[in-house]
Amino acid sequence: MKTKVQIGIALLCIALSMVIPSYSAYNIVRYNYYYATHMKHPQNQYPFVDALARTNMPAHYLPNYHVQNFSKEGLHGFHNATVTKENVLQPGDYLEIASNQLSYAYSKEEFNDYKRKYIDFDPDGTLSQGQKVPPRLRRVLNAVQAELKSHSDRPPINLQWVYNWYFKL
Numbered sequence: 001m002k003t004k005v006q007i008g009i010a011l012l013c014i015a016l017s018m019v020i021p022s023y024s025a026y027n028i029v030r031y032n033y034y035y036a037t038h039m040k041h042p043q044n045q046y047p048f049v050d051a052l053a054r055t056n057m058p059a060h061y062l063p064n065y066h067v068q069n070f071s072k073e074g075l076h077g078f079h080n081a082t083v084t085k086e087n088v089l090q091p092g093d094y095l096e097i098a099s100n101q102l103s104y105a106y107s108k109e110e111f112n113d114y115k116r117k118y119i120d121f122d123p124d125g126t127l128s129q130g131q132k133v134p135p136r137l138r139r140v141l142n143a144v145q146a147e148l149k150s151h152s153d154r155p156p157i158n159l160q161w162v163y164n165w166y167f168k169l
Helices: 002-030 032-038 047-051 108-112 135-151 160-166
Strands: 066-072 078-086 094-097 101-105 117-120
Touching: 002 032, 002 160, 032 047, 032 135, 032 160, 047 135, 094 108, 094 135, 101 108, 101 135
Parallel strands: none
Antiparallel strands: 066 078, 078 094, 094 101, 101 117
């Protein structure tokens, strides 16, 4: 009887040692935008921009924007999300936020003709050094981040501390 209990405890420990890390990884990926928008960060950092390169974004996270997801599954798979919106600062203008760059043009035609203003982000979502970001575009970035924060799904088990530790922020 004692041996059966010991074997049962050993099997339970083995099962838990596989389930807990697997669920943690799933949780971090599934609720990436929640964690990115709920972490402490400097004023010139937008962690959701970095998250665009790691996971697809459900459209209901940003209902006032057009969200387009690109992904490729497989061994060298990737995910990339792009957020776009027209009429952001003035009628007819066009905004696009991708994983490492914000692009803005006064019209969609100018945007398609590459007559855009580019704002680059470092890999962690921080505005690149020396970039002058107009206050109006900074307000747009803050508004996108706030909307994403309010609409992203809340994880059933909050692993914010793991996310913060993993991304060293």
